[in-house]
Amino acid sequence: MTVAAVVLAAGASRRLGRPKQVLALDGATVLDATLTVARASACQPVVVVLGGAADDVRAEVDLDGVQVVENQDYGEGCATSIRTALDALPDQVTGIVLMLGDQPRVAVETVQELEAAARGHAVGVCEYDDGLGHPLWFDRQMFGALESMHGDKAVWKLVDAESQGADVVRVRIQGPVPRDIDTWDDYQAMLAEQS
Numbered sequence: 001m002t003v004a005a006v007v008l009a010a011g012a013s014r015r016l017g018r019p020k021q022v023l024a025l026d027g028a029t030v031l032d033a034t035l036t037v038a039r040a041s042a043c044q045p046v047v048v049v050l051g052g053a054a055d056d057v058r059a060e061v062d063l064d065g066v067q068v069v070e071n072q073d074y075g076e077g078c079a080t081s082i083r084t085a086l087d088a089l090p091d092q093v094t095g096i097v098l099m100l101g102d103q104p105r106v107a108v109e110t111v112q113e114l115e116a117a118a119r120g121h122a123v124g125v126c127e128y129d130d131g132l133g134h135p136l137w138f139d140r141q142m143f144g145a146l147e148s149m150h151g152d153k154a155v156w157k158l159v160d161a162e163s164q165g166a167d168v169v170r171v172r173i174q175g176p177v178p179r180d181i182d183t184w185d186d187y188q189a190m191l192a193e194q195s
Contacts, residue, residue, distance in 0.1 A: 002044065002090070002092045002093050002094055003043050003044075003093070003094065003095050003096065003097060003115050003119075004043055004044065004045050004046070004047055004089055004093045004095075004096045004097070005038040005041060005043035005045075005046045005047070005096070005097050005099055005111070006047050006049070006082070006085040006086075006096045006097070006098050006099065007031075007034055007035060007038055007046065007047065007048040007049065007066075007099045007100075007101050008049055008078055008081045008082070008085075008098070008099070008100055008101055009021050009031050009034070009048055009049060009050055009051075009057065009101025009102070010049045010050055010051025010052060010054075010070075010071045010074035010078075010080075010081045010084075011051070011052055011074065011078075011101075011102070012051070012052030012053070012074065012075065013052065013053065015182050015183050016181070016182065016183055016184055016187070017184070019052065019053035019056050019057070020102050020181050020182075020187070021050075021053055021056070021057050021061065021101055021102070022053065022056050022057060022060045022061065023181070023187055025104060025190070025191075025194075026104075026194070028061075028062070029060055029061050030101070030102060030104050030181060030187075031048075031057060031061045031101050031102075031104075032061050032062055033104030033105075034099060034100070034101050034102075034103065034104045034106070035048060035061070035062070035063075035066055037099070037104070037106055037107070037108050037111060038066075038097075038099055038111070039065060039066070040108045041097070041108050041111035041112055041115070042112070043097055043111065043115065045066075045067045045089075045090070045093075046065065046066045046067065047066070047067045047068075047069060047085045047088055047089065048063070048066050048067070048068055048069075048101065049069055049070075049071050049074075049081040049082075049084050049085050050068060050069070050070050050071070051070060051071040051072070051073075051074025051075075051081065052074055052075075054070055067088060069084050069085060069087075069088045070084070071084040076150075076151075077150065077151040077154070078151075078153075078154070078155070079146075079149040079150050079151055079154045079155075082098070082146050082147075082149065082155070083146070083147050083149075086143055086146060086147055093140065094139070094140050095115075095118075095119065095137060095138060095139045095140055096137070096138050097111055097114060097115055097135050097136070097137055098134065098135055098136045098137075098138060098155065099111070099134060099135045100134050100135075100180055102180045102181040102182070103134055103178050103179070103180040103181075104178075104181075104190075105178040105179060105190070105193075106134070106135060106178045107178075110126060110135065110173050111135055113171060113173065114126055114135055114136075114137050114171050114173075115137060117169065117171040118137035118139075118169050118171055119137075119139075120139075121137070121139065121167050121168070121169040122138070122139050122141055122142050122166060122167035122168065123136070123137065123138060123139070123142060123158050123159055123161070123162075123166065123167065123168040123169070124136065124137030124138075124168070124169045124170075124171055125137070125159045125168065125169075125170055125171070126170075126171055126173045126177075127170040127171060127172050127173065128173050128174075128175060128176055128177045128178075129174065129175055129176055130176045130177055131177055132159065132170070132177075133177035133178065134178075134180075136155060136159065137169075137171075138155075138158070142158065145158060146158070179193070
């Protein structure tokens with residue numbers, strides 16, 4: 001099986017007011033931290049989708065060993081970024097682990113556990129102590145459904161289809177859902193957690 005990691009990092013950071021991808025974290029940037037996890041997970045290829053602040057990201061983030069694609073329609077929501085990434089995947093990719101570029105505290109082991117446990121299922125979701133969260137798994141059979149989505153939260157409709165009997169597996173992960181950075185307060189809270 002060839003499993004790709006798809007990292008969504010095209011957002012315009014409207015709520016934060018500055019590009020969150022390049023905020024300082026762990027001696028590098030928020031997106032660097034997420035890409036480090038994706039690279040270490042053994043998923044191949046690692047595809048990162050840029051859009052808003054693409055020039056800043058290219059200047060400040062280490063993109064070595066990562067396939068970069070740009071989503072010109074990033075303002076229309078995450079679904080357009082997922083489509084952009086799927087279009088760039090080689091035919092031999094049999095599934096993807098979908099990661100958020102602004103969620104740098106996902107553990108490498110979480111990505112690996114999700115991929116191992118969800119393989120063979122249509123959809124996989126991490127079940128943390130306090131709820132469901134990213135990363136998500138999608139088998140190739142779901143690529144058509146992913147390509148037809150619209151908006152920001154559309155992937156969750158595929159996860160929620162579990163209630164209609166869809167092949168969705170929950171993968172138990174210890175600990176809380178990792179924080180993502182949407183606001184300045186989120187970023188400050190993440191910095192406080194690491195110190």
